[in-house]
Amino acid sequence: MSTEAIIRNYILENYLFTDDQSALNSTDSFLDKDILDSTGILEVIYFLEDEFGIKVEDTEMVPENLDSVNNIVSFIAKKRP
Amino acid sequence: MCGIAGILTLKDGVPPSRNELEGMIHAVQHRGPDGYGYYLSQRVGLAHARLSIIDLAGGDQPIHNEDQSVQVVFNGEIFNYVELTAQLKQQGHRFYTHSDTEVIVHLYEEYGEAFVDHLNGQFAIALWDSRSERLILARDRTGIRPLYTIESGGRLYFSSEVKSLFAHPAIPREINLTALSEVFTFWTTLPPHSLFESVEMIPPGHLQVIENGTMKLSRYWDWSYPNEQIDNRKSLADWSEELKALMIDSVRLQLRSDVPVGAYLSGGLDSSVLTSLIKNFTDTPLRTFSIGFEDEEFDESGFQQDLVDYLGTNHTHVLCKRSDIGAAFPRVISHTESAIVRTAPTPLMLLSGAVREAGYKVVLTGEGADEVFGGYDIFKEAKVRRFWSHAPDSEWRPLILQRLYPYLKHSPTTSGAFSKRFFQQGMEHLDKPFFAHIPRWATTQRILQFFSDEARAAINQAVDFETINRILPADIETWKPLNRDQYIEANTLLSGYLLSSQGDRVAMANSIEGRYPFLDHRVIEFAATLPSRYKIMGLNEKYLLKQTMQGLIPESIRKRSKQPYRAPDSQSFFHGEKPLDYVAYLFSEERIRKAGYYNPKTVSLLLKKCARGKALGFADNMAFVGILSSMLVDELFVEQASIDSQ
Structure with a gap:
């Protein structure tokens, strides 16, 4: 499965509680669309560290890296060796 | 009672x-x-x-x-x-x-x-x-x-x-x-x-x-806050002396009984104040009761023991395990007669059982002090958000958010730019009386996404934040911000949840009467005239109460930051990744469909997430407990069935 698919499915299943792919665009802002609450983003970070073997630094916890499926995909690509 | x-x-x-x-x-x-x-x-x-x-x-x-x-x-x-x-x-x-x-x-x-x-x-x-x-x-x-x-x-x-x-x-x-x-917005x-x-x-x-x-x-009575100039001639010492006399009298009155009276000890300030006043200013023998948890995040046993040692009380401690909560929860709901979004009433029902076993019928509890004297995090959080709103683009003003919620394992303030965004919610509603409550209500309302299409169609009046206006006084917008926050807290969380589901109901489940000296109307009316700074000084909550109790309670308790009473939520309902039998039944597609309130698919995904231990935040936990408790209400009261949770 592609990185994008893994992340999309995770968000759909765990925050929108659906398998309907049309419920989420990969460019949708998690904040603007009210998809994640304040601790939800911490859960996402745990998931990313676990799934992709990366470590997210405090300074990297910003919307540019984590606020949409596409932003996360780019962030993972940068982080992985 | x-x-x-x-x-x-x-x-x-x-x-x-x-x-x-x-x-x-x-x-x-x-x-x-x-x-x-x-x-x-x-x-x-x-x-x-x-x-x-x-x-x-x-x-x-x-x-x-x-x-x-x-x-x-x-x-x-x-x-x-x-x-x-x-x-x-x-x-x-x-x-x-x-x-x-x-x-x-x-x-x-x-x-x-x-x-x-x-x-x-x-x-x-x-x-x-x-x-x-x-x-x-x-x-x-x-x-x-x-x-x-x-x-x-x-x-x-x-x-x-x-x-x-x-x-x-x-x-x-x-x-x-x-x-x-x-309930899935205001908690009541x-x-x-x-x-x-x-x-x-x-x-x-x-x-x-x-x-x-x-x-x-x-x-015939309401929480009311005077708009006129507060008497600034009174010094802190004057206010403190008056409060002490009033609290001693309130405790004295509430100890009136022809059977012995005990007291709950949480390890926090409020119950410590009451037990200390009983010990120092009455001749009632002190018998105290407390609840502790295996999970360190929720447990306050150390502070409870500090006070027991300090006052030398005859004390009973009850240890509550997650499995106890899961097993007792259906009985709790048979008493709350309402859906609830936290399991926290459950350990208190176990505690009232211990009080009954000890031969007591009456306990004093510290409930109400946070509403009366300004103890809640939500008040401090609102203070910070109001401070921030004075310069919304400021980089350093929101840093003060990090002072909030030090006791949370997964604090909403630790996610950097995201936490800023969370606390920015509702900034455009600065003048609304419910400004302070927007982040909490927005998180709670996430439960509404689980409603079925049929349930949504059957709701004749959609509930939003403005719904609260139904119970607010006409002039509340002219009140000081903290007073508005206190009013809403007293008329939602306190009366509808803390005194009900978490108070009267779980005490009376074991035929125990709770008494609340901080809710003596004279104490409430006195505190309503206090300047806001004597309630929250900077970010130091219940300032006057703490000052008044200097020398009467251990410094470790007087100076600690408030830790709200909480209990393990969704984790209490699983053995490993397997839900308890009654939970599996109530969340089954067939049972969810029969009740008709929720979408079976979304509910099954929530159950799966909780089973894997991945529900870390308030929103998922509140959704799980809210759905489970409402299904229990349906099972016990609408269907008139019984639940075997052992």
Whole structure:
């Protein structure tokens, strides 16, 4: 499965509680669309560290890296060796 | 403490019968296991289940006036009955008991509907005046004791608990989805809603008078904050001295009882204040009770032990495991008669069981101090958000958010730019009276996404934040910000949840009466005149109370930051990744479909997430507990089935 698919499915299943792919665009802002609450983003970070073997630094916890499926995909690509 | 129930025949209704009353009052036997009493006439039937606390030999109810034209059944305590009895005797009234109940009928003779203004206590009252054929239903100022009504078939039924109304075959059993949406926003239904269709609660601080075919609901007391200039001539020492005298008197009054009185110890400031005042200013022997948790995040045993050592109390500690919560939860819901979004009432039901086993019927608790003296994180959070709003683009102002929630394992302030965004929610509503509550309500409302399409269609009034305006005073927007926050907290979380699901209901489940010295109306009215800075100084909550208690409680407790009482939520309902049997049943596709409230697919994904231990945040945990508790309400009250949770 592609990185994008893994992340999309995770968000759909765990925050929108659906398998309907049309419920989420990969460019949708998690904040603007009210998809994640304040601790939800911490859960996402745990998931990313676990799934992709990366470590997210405090300074990297910003919307540019984590606020949409596409932003996360780019962030993972940068982080992985 | 007791349970009450009754039936009033309205225009063409059938006169009540003893048999009907027995059915209703037996349903609340846990509230009063020490005996029953009845009054029956053509128009009205009153029933009482008694928990004997004052005048053990002579206090059986109903109680009447001299010529028996006024009859009363009453649940609660009138703490100033000694003074009222003396005053009423001087006014010529003759008493035939030594109970606190009797002051009610004589006060009524003296003052009519205004009798309630003279009461310092916690009560739900049904008073019948046979001369004018008038029924008065009254509830205490802050909503400590419950009282519900329903009109059906030309009659008004009333009782301490809904299950007693349901014991009558004429009463329909249906969940009100608008009321459920209120719980999934404000943590409680808003008066007059109960969770059930057509069943209404008498709101706190209200009287309902039914006479000549009309019903009049009126408010006799409210949390109110003066707008005029606060007296700045008073020093902190003056305020402190006044508070100390008032609290000592409140504790003294609330220790009045013909049975021994114990106290809960949470390890926090409020219960420490009460136990210290009992120890230092009364001759009541100190017997204390506390709850602890295996999970370090929730446990306060160390602070509880500090106080036990400091005051030398005779103490009982109950350890609550996650599995205890899962096993006891269905019984909790049978008592709360409402959906709830936290499991926290459950350990308190286990604690009241330990109190009962120790041979006690009455405990003092610290509830109310946070609302009265400004103790909640939500007040501090709002203060920070208001501070931030003065310069929304500031980079450093929001840094102060990191001072909030140090006790949370997964704090909403630790996610950098995301936490800023979270606390920015509702900044555009700065002038709204509910500004402080927007982040909490927005998180809670995430539960609404689990409703089925059919449930959404059946909700006749969508619930949003503005719905709260139904219960707010007209001039609240002119009040100081902290006072607005306090008012909403007192009229939602306190009365509808802390004093109800987490208070009266889980104490009375084991026939235990809770008493609340911080909710003495004189204490509330005193604190309402305090300058805001003496409530929260900087970000130091309950400042005046802490100052007042210097030297009377351990410094480790006086100086610690408030840790709200919480308990493990979704984790309590799984063995490994396997849900408890009753949870699996209630979340099954078939059962969810049958109830019709929720979408089975989304609910199954939530269950899966919780089973994997991946539900870390408040939103998922509240959704899980909210859905489970509402399904239990459906199973226990609508379907009238029983649950085996062992």
